[in-house]
Amino acid sequence: MLHTTEIGSTGERVVFLHGLFGQGRNFVPIARALEPDLRSLLVDLPNHGRSGWTDSVDYVAVADAVAADLRDGFAAAGPVHVVGHSMGGKVAMVLALRHPELVDRLVVVDISPADSAGAGEFEHLLDSLAALDLTSVVRRADADRALTAPIPDDRVRGFLLQNLRASDGGGFAWRANLALLRAGLPSIAAFPDTDRLGDGAGFDHPVLWVAGERSSYVRPEHEPTMRRLFPRTTQVTIKGAGHWVHSERPDAFVSALRVFLRAGQSQG
Numbered sequence: 001m002l003h004t005t006e007i008g009s010t011g012e013r014v015v016f017l018h019g020l021f022g023q024g025r026n027f028v029p030i031a032r033a034l035e036p037d038l039r040s041l042l043v044d045l046p047n048h049g050r051s052g053w054t055d056s057v058d059y060v061a062v063a064d065a066v067a068a069d070l071r072d073g074f075a076a077a078g079p080v081h082v083v084g085h086s087m088g089g090k091v092a093m094v095l096a097l098r099h100p101e102l103v104d105r106l107v108v109v110d111i112s113p114a115d116s117a118g119a120g121e122f123e124h125l126l127d128s129l130a131a132l133d134l135t136s137v138v139r140r141a142d143a144d145r146a147l148t149a150p151i152p153d154d155r156v157r158g159f160l161l162q163n164l165r166a167s168d169g170g171g172f173a174w175r176a177n178l179a180l181l182r183a184g185l186p187s188i189a190a191f192p193d194t195d196r197l198g199d200g201a202g203f204d205h206p207v208l209w210v211a212g213e214r215s216s217y218v219r220p221e222h223e224p225t226m227r228r229l230f231p232r233t234t235q236v237t238i239k240g241a242g243h244w245v246h247s248e249r250p251d252a253f254v255s256a257l258r259v260f261l262r263a264g265q266s267q268g
Contacts, residue, residue, distance in 0.1 A: 002069045003050035007031040008039030012081065012104075013074055014261065015041045017066070019086030019111075020122060020188060021160055021176060023049035027083075030246055033254045038081075038261065041074045045088060047177035048163075054177075057184030060196050063094035067102055075102045081261055085109040085246060086217070087188055096205070097229065098198040105261060106207045106230070109253075110215050110243050112222035113229055116189045125151065126182040129160060129174065137172045140164060159244075197229075207233040208260040212241035212248070234260075 005024055008031065016027040024042030031040035044051040046062055054061070074080060082103050084092025089111035096103040128150040137143045143164055144157060151157045167173040181188070194201045207230040211218035218235075227233055236256050241249040 001052075002046070002065060003044040004069070004074070005042045006039065006074070007042065008035045010036045011038040012261065013041065014038045014081040014083060014257075015043060015066075015070065015074065017043055017045060017082065017084035017088030017091050018048065019088050020181065021048075021125070021163060022085070022088070023162065023175070025049070026162075027246065029250060030254060030257070033250070034257065037258070041070075041080075043069075045091065047180055049175055053180065055180075057180060057187045059090055059094045059187070059192050060098070062091050063098055066091060066095055067099040070102050071099075079104040081105045081107070083107040083109065083257070084111075086111050086243065090191060093203075093229070094192060094197065096203040096207075097201060100198070100203055100205070103203070103205065105205060106203065107210060107257065107260065108207065108230075109210045110212050110217050110241075110245050112218050113191045113225050114222045115191065116217060122185060122188075123182070125156075125160065126178055126185070129163075130178050130182065134172050134174075137164075140172075143172065159247075201229060203230050204232060206260070206263075208256065209233050209235045210245055210253070210256060211235065211237045212243055212245045213237050213239050214242040215245075217243060 016024065018024060018026050024044045027042050031042060034040060046052060046054045046065060079102055082092045082095060089108040092106060093108060093113055096106045128147060132143060132146055140161065143161060147157050163174050163176045164172050165175050209226060238245050238249050238252045246253045
């Protein structure tokens with residue numbers, strides 16, 4: 001079972017899928033801002049947050065796990081909207097392609113159905129976290145101080161440290177399965193082959209493709225594949241945003257979601 005948190009009790013249903021190093025709770029401010037028009041399900045993907053760890057990294061397996069959870073719960077009454085950022089965006093795309101009956105409208109945030117550049121950055125971050133001697137960490141500030149040199153960006157370091165939890169026996173442990181994620185980076189950077197994406201490998205519902213202006217994860221050469229798999233795609237670029245669009249420009253992100261998802265409501 002996946003760990004999930006539901007926010008709101010009225011309106012249409014929307015599911016949020018986070019990126020690498022993330023947790024469902026990263027979307028709490030966005031979900032709160034969407035109330036009361038939408039109620040949200042915030043998912044901890046496998047090997048992240050409070051969800052279980054697995055033996056491998058595979059987008060099809062993760063998408064199928066999300067589908068099973070939705071089918072038995074949040075989407076039992078019918079299809080839901082799905083929003084996925086980065087790694088979660090790839091999960092969301094695979095989910096829509098393999099289980100289109102569960103997805104109404106899809107929002108893909110700053111990622112493409114293609115191999116992703118920038119794996120070197122994630123290698124460095126994962127190696128930095130794994131190198132931290134947790135036995136020397138008495139309080140969270142100790143970890144922050146030790147990671148300042150390898151990860152000097154306060155915002156990035158603070159985001160990563162959300163994965164640090166106090167363990168039951170004392171001391172600290174990582175929520176994220178760092179070893180598996182490090183070994184699985186090639187699979188995380190890739191996108192599944194078409195023959196694993198379901199019958200016809202196409203999703204004929206409206207899709208909003210959101211890119212950060214200062215990010216390089218969505219590039220012109222990705223557009224043909226995106227439009228082949230998702231022919232009803234509309235692309236929006238959020239000015240001033242980098243890769244973490246929803247945290248860097250939350251007002252613009254919420255506005256884009258409202259316009260796109262309310263258009264679905266007005267069409268009945």
